[in-house]
Amino acid sequence: MHKFLIRRIAQMAVLMLFISALIYLILNLVPGGPFDSLRFGNPHITAEHVRQLERLLGLDRPLHERYFRWLGNVLRGDWGESWGVATGQPVLEIIRSRLANTAILMGTSLVVSIAIAIPIGVYSAIRQYSAIDYIITTFSFFGMSMPTFWLGLMLVIVFAVSLQWLPAGGVSTPGLENDMIDRLRHLVLPTAVLSLFQVGGWSRYIRSSMLEILGQGYLRTARAKGLSERAVIVRHALRNALIPFITVVGLTLPELFGGAIITETIFSYSGMGILYYNAIMASDWPLVQAIMVMLAFLVIASNLLSDVLYTVVDPRIRCD
16 A cells, blocks of 8 residues: 555656646746736736736746746745736635635535435435336436526525525625524525535436446345345445445545536635636636646545545455
């Protein structure tokens, strides 16, 4: 296990270096820049003024020199300052101010989705072709097919506008930022939107995996030994069915950082998703670069975590 982890971490370091260079190259070759809005929105600002601002930010230097300077600053923990979203503020402070909100929202939806998807997926497989199975299948396809922006708007209209049971958006009510009950009420609608989409797909993964496992001979052997049906399903069938499911869930872990752009926009939820969107629209490349590099790292790290979790679920699998 130790050799495997050391090898994978070394591979991650090399891969992250190439990814960071690619992200930096693409963003800096995109037409436009942080001062385009100044040039076209104010006739008194000339091209010479823009060049002076670029010299202040070091944008007049060669691309490779700028990249290695940026990389050195990143390794020291300095991700630069925002150009547009919050001009002059350190990028890490901006991300830190939004990350907690996104982690709460995405973490809650992740836990709710897993808690619902696994039981209904297992039950659907056990009761294959029954009325319950057809109902769950219909619900799953409904959840996967429903556009999140439409579902979010419908929930706002029904529960926030018509019934007035829940707030229409935001993280908390002004003045009640430390009220946990108020924050939970603001989480209900966006969590419902995200969870419905995830449950629809994940329950199908669990069902298909369980159907493959239920026909295996070792389950008949477990029943012949006198194990209860509950023990056969939970201890033997489900543990093996979770292996492909771990891969699917592992790939969604970066969403805990990246957030959900559409959902956060609909509910005016101050998280990483809407921050990422605003950074792109403002050509705030230091902020966009930081978010993209961190997301890339989380994707690679989540794959490593999935490989390690395989050994926990199935002891027959060895990372070595």
